[in-house]
Structure formats: structure tokens, C-alpha cells
Amino acid sequence: MKAIRPGRRLGLWVLFWTLLVGLGLALGLWQWERAADKRERLAAYAAAPRLEAPQATPPPGARLRLSGEYLAAETLFLDNRTHDGRLGVAVLTPLRGDDGRLWLIERGFLATGVRRDTPSVATPSGRVVLEGRWQADGERPPLFGPNREGRRLQRIEPEAWAPLGEFAHAGWLHLEAGPGRLTPWWRPNVLPPARHLGYALQWWGLALAALVVMVLGGRRLARDRRASRSDPEE
Incomplete structure (x- = not known):
């Protein structure tokens, strides 16, 4: 079985870790946007009106x-x-x-x-x-x-x-x-905005770690590539 050339190994290495870095950045941004959406929803919920048997459809909250x-x-x-x-x-x-x-x-x-x-x-x-x-x-x-x-x-x-x-x-x-009330259990949002921000930081941290691995591993593969070029048998 033919071995993968050092130059090709370097290219595959960079491609793989670049995809992981991009995925981490994208998922972190998604969680960041979800946190912003939750803040807006909670603000709207807190400012929701008080209505008595409304004829028009009431807003959520x-x-x-x-x-x-x-x-x-x-x-x-x-x-x-x-x-x-x-x-x-x-x-x-x-x-x-x-x-x-x-x-x-x-x-x-x-x-x-x-x-x-x-x-x-x-x-x-x-x-x-x-x-x-x-x-x-x-x-x-x-x-x-x-x-x-x-x-x-x-x-x-x-x-x-x-x-x-x-x-x-x-x-x-x-x-x-009012009469008939039992133990309340419902909450308008399962995850608060801070939880989404925490997830965003975790994803960005993983993206940073993947970037470090890509750079360190890429340097080693680059050295192997240079060494193979200087090898007269290569």
C-alpha cells in the first residue's frame, strides 16, 4: 500500500482541523444569537400587558x-x-x-x-x-x-x-x-440567556484548541515535508 506523501498529509491535516475550527466558531455564534433571542423574549415577557378576557389574541406572556x-x-x-x-x-x-x-x-x-x-x-x-x-x-x-x-x-x-x-x-x-390553583411548575424558558453564552464560550474554546492543534501539528508535518524533499531517496 502506497504511503501518503508528506505534502498531502499536511494538506489533509490543515483541511480537517480548519473544518473543526469553522464548526466550533459557527456553533458558538449560533449559541450567542440564541442568547440574544432569549433576552429579547424575556424582556417582551416582562413587559407583557395585563388584559381582562381579551377579544383580540393576547401576546405570549x-x-x-x-x-x-x-x-x-x-x-x-x-x-x-x-x-x-x-x-x-x-x-x-x-x-x-x-x-x-x-x-x-x-x-x-x-x-x-x-x-x-x-x-x-x-x-x-x-x-x-x-x-x-x-x-x-x-x-x-x-x-x-x-x-x-x-x-x-x-x-x-x-x-x-x-x-x-x-x-x-x-x-x-x-x-x-384564583380558585383551583395547584403547585405551579411551568416556566417560560428552559435555558436562561447566560446558559447559551456559556455554551458559546465552550464552542469558541474548542475552536481555539483545535486551532492550536492544527498549528502545532502542521509545523511538524511541514518539517517532515522539508526533510523528505532534502532526502535524495525521496
Whole structure:
């Protein structure tokens, strides 16, 4: 088998490590941009308006005030939630507003352990006044099988309550105050901007390390190339 010439080895070495350096720089820049996007989203979330049963679609993170009656019999449970190391569900109960419109209320976390029977939760009757944060229905996580099992859902789909009619808006309220509130578990962002900045620095650090390896190894290969040229047998 013919050996790779020193000059070709040097070219392949530089190409390989240049690609790694470029990849590290690109991934670091991507994380940097994600941090900027998270800062903008958090700023918009903090400045979101306070609205009372809005007719127009509320912006994500808006604080809503709703009044009406829970439809207790239509409660479903978002499966496989965790809070403080406990396994459970998020309780989802529709609310019929005073004006007849329908809203979906995410009431909070209910610990169930590993049991697969239908969870039981008390729901206030009569007129209630609720306050919470609005989350628009957007990109949904992938499903690996049916979404519904009994009264459990693998992801929130307003279509699960289709027999009741359409909701006022595409989304749901995360309950923060009012009757029927359970332990809150939802957060608007999983990763804070600082985490993305940390990832960016890690990628750029790896890119710098790859550059150092490329230079040091390239120098050695260059010496081998010069030596081979001076070798009369080469």
C-alpha cells in the first residue's frame, strides 16, 4: 500500500482541523444569537400587558384576568410532568367565561407517582375569578404514539376538547392566582440567556484548541515535508 506523501498529509491535516475550527466558531455564534433571542423574549415577557378576557389574541406572556365557571367533568391531565423530583401530571380544566367563550386553564402540578390510574383532583364549582400567564399554542413536541390515553395527554392539544366548541384563542392560561390553583411548575424558558453564552464560550474554546492543534501539528508535518524533499531517496 502506497504511503501518503508528506505534502498531502499536511494538506489533509490543515483541511480537517480548519473544518473543526469553522464548526466550533459557527456553533458558538449560533449559541450567542440564541442568547440574544432569549433576552429579547424575556424582556417582551416582562413587559407583557395585563388584559381582562381579551377579544383580540393576547401576546405570549400576557397577564390575563378571566371569570367564569370551570367545566370540571372535562378535566384532562398532561402526563409525565416532574416537579421537585416528583412525577405527576399537569391539570388542564376548561373554563366557560361569563361571556360564553371557552378558555383552557393549566392549573398546576399534581403528584401521582408511577401509578397509571386516572388522577383525581378537586375542582371549585360556581363562578371563579382567575389570573395567570398566557401561552400561545405554537410548535408542539413530537409524539411517539397516540396523544391520549384515557384522560391523560402526552402534549396539550386544544382539539382534545373539540366537542365543547372552539376556544376563545389558540393557547392556554397558566394559573397563578384564583380558585383551583395547584403547585405551579411551568416556566417560560428552559435555558436562561447566560446558559447559551456559556455554551458559546465552550464552542469558541474548542475552536481555539483545535486551532492550536492544527498549528502545532502542521509545523511538524511541514518539517517532515522539508526533510523528505532534502532526502535524495525521496
